[in-house]
Amino acid sequence: MSERSDKIGKTNLSDRSMDIAEVLKLADDLLFTHTGDRLDHLQETIIKGTLQGQKYAKIASENHLSEGHVRDTASKLWQNLSDVLGEDVNKLNVGSILEKITISNSVSSGNFISFHQLSICSERRRSPKSSPFSKQTETKPNLDLDTAPAITTFYGRTEEINKLKTWIIEPHTRIITLLGIPGIGKTTLAIKLIEEIPDQFQYIIYRSLRFCPNIDTFLTDLLQTSFASSTLPNTLDQKITQLLKILRQYRCLIILDDLQMLFQPGQFAGQYQAKFEGYYLLFKQIAESSHPSCLFLISSEQPECLTSDRSKFVQVLKLSGLGESATQILKDKELLDEEHWHNLIKKYQGHPLWLEMTATMIHELFAGKVTEFLTYPSLILSNEITSQLNRLWIRLTDTEKQVMNYLAKQEDAVTLMQVLQLISHPPTEVLKAIQSLKIRCLLEDTPNCDRSSLLKINSILKSYITSHPSLPG
Ligand SMILES: Nc1ncnc2c1ncn2[C@@H]1O[C@H](COP(=O)(O)OP(=O)(O)OP(=O)(O)O)[C@@H](O)[C@H]1O
Ligand SMILES: [Mg+2]
Numbered sequence: 024m025s026e027r028s029d030k031i032g033k034t035n036l037s038d039r040s041m042d043i044a045e046v047l048k049l050a051d052d053l054l055f056t057h058t059g060d061r062l063d064h065l066q067e068t069i070i071k072g073t074l075q076g077q078k079y080a081k082i083a084s085e086n087h088l089s090e091g092h093v094r095d096t097a098s099k100l101w102q103n104l105s106d107v108l109g110e111d112v113n114k115l116n117v118g119s120i121l122e123k124i125t126i127s128n129s130v131s132s133g134n135f136i137s138f139h140q141l142s143i144c145s146e147r148r149r150s151p152k153s154s155p156f157s158k159q160t161e162t163k164p165n166l167d168l169d170t171a172p173a174i175t176t177f178y179g180r181t182e183e184i185n186k187l188k189t190w191i192i193e194p195h196t197r198i199i200t201l202l203g204i205p206g207i208g209k210t211t212l213a214i215k216l217i218e219e220i221p222d223q224f225q226y227i228i229y230r231s232l233r234f235c236p237n238i239d240t241f242l243t244d245l246l247q248t249s250f251a252s253s254t255l256p257n258t259l260d261q262k263i264t265q266l267l268k269i270l271r272q273y274r275c276l277i278i279l280d281d282l283q284m285l286f287q288p289g290q291f292a293g294q295y296q297a298k299f300e301g302y303y304l305l306f307k308q309i310a311e312s313s314h315p316s317c318l319f320l321i322s323s324e325q326p327e328c329l330t331s332d333r334s335k336f337v338q339v340l341k342l343s344g345l346g347e348s349a350t351q352i353l354k355d356k357e358l359l360d361e362e363h364w365h366n367l368i369k370k371y372q373g374h375p376l377w378l379e380m381t382a383t384m385i386h387e388l389f390a391g392k393v394t395e396f397l398t399y400p401s402l403i404l405s406n407e408i409t410s411q412l413n414r415l416w417i418r419l420t421d422t423e424k425q426v427m428n429y430l431a432k433q434e435d436a437v438t439l440m441q442v443l444q445l446i447s448h449p450p451t452e453v454l455k456a457i458q459s460l461k462i463r464c465l466l467e468d469t470p471n472c473d474r475s476s477l478l479k480i481n482s483i484l485k486s487y488i489t490s491h492p493s494l495p496g
Contacts, residue, residue, distance in 0.1 A: 049121055054066075054103055072085075079093045107313075163221075164221065165249075168214075168217070170229060171229035176352075178348040178375075180215070183212060184212070187340065191220055191223060192220070196335075196336060196337075197310050197316070198309060198318045198319075198337045199317060199320070200321075200325065200326065201213060202325050202339060203323065203343070204465065205411055205415060206374060207374055207375070207376070208345065208376075209322075213229075214229075217276075217278075220276075224274050225273040225275065226250070228278065229280065230245070230278070230279055231280040233280070238301030239301075246266065250269050267308060267309070270309065270312075271315075275317070279321065281322070282320050285302055290420060291455055292325070292418075294327060311336075323415075324464075325464075343372075346368075350364050356386070358386075359390075359393060359394075363393045370482060376411075377483060380407045380408050381405060401490070409491075412484070419463075420459070422452050422456035423460055425448065426442060426446060426453065427465070427488060429442060430442075431480060431485045437477065439476060457478065465484065466478055
């Protein structure tokens, strides 16, 4: 033991104002790492008073506060410290626990201090608490983005980026799910977002689940490649525990793309295939345990049990078209007849990939003339769009296909009751199918004047279904 730590071991903490400052700094770093929040004045006062053996009543009266308020604040503080340290912290033991870590800090040599295999960065400066956009880390994050697609152009999405930034910067958001039909721009938006929040995280990782790795392979790769874990536990349980420890220890952003590949095709949407249930359990644990990290899921089907209304820790953003920003795409494609671009964008729902594909077709078949293309009475879907929609169609259940077929034939939006009456399947089955189509982002749901919902599908899907009468269902 060093000379200094020996002295600490034999001295009463309450006699050493210097060490109280150290302990306060430690508690501040611990909390910051855990919640992203700094100790406020009252929390500091409570720790100081407790270390000096004061009762809550005395702390309250000295600070002109009610005893109840001090007691409540203290109880939350001990709970937060318990969560981050993984052991019960209370008024009686907070001094000895923090002192123990301070001692181990004094004998450790680097920037990181350890306690119960938990490390915190002790070199952070206090940042102003008031600004939600304040910097969270001052070092460059570790990036593991090798498999992320490079984006060359990016237009619009200001509102979406701002919303995502707010959720991401808020340290309590543990899981964000970005949803939208294929090609709508989910991956592009997520990659762009990384540029917007470079100093918020210590780790930023991108992985696609396109090739459906089993959960064990996925975790092994993540721990070894992204977090350079030298010791890898044997069991899945232990690997999850190790990952959760890291998520508590560092502020990490893990982007998991193409989540829908883990779901059952031909079944109602968002249900994990039996062999991928482990992912569901992992996400649930990440949503339920306390940490400052964020898991960013990207999917064309909303995963079960991770909806935004369940808790403030989980947020969902459903992506729609690019709107007028899509004119930039048509400009890049050097299409003609600019005055009709608005019409083209509307017909293709501002869907960036459909517009890119259609622009290519307009060049190939109509020498870039949008007016000529638009003179055709029905929407023309390029072969690429059709193949993309074929892949989507085969994932639907028979009842979903029936509902889609019915909606494709309707001029206007219809009520739920109309769908139930006209489809020859048991009503519960039809209701489940409608719910599932919503989860796949295939149904547009607009409120009726009597607040019942009106259902319709977008014009591209309509055109796909009506121009393919041989589609099953
Ligand atoms: N904001 C944007 N600005 C310009 N182009 C965009 C934008 N978003 C998407 N795109 C274009 O649309 C294409 C499809 O986007 P992206 O791959 O992000 O869609 P996705 O929703 O992730 O599709 P999938 O579900 O198939 O993975 C991109 O390759 C890009 O060319
Ligand atoms: Mg994608």
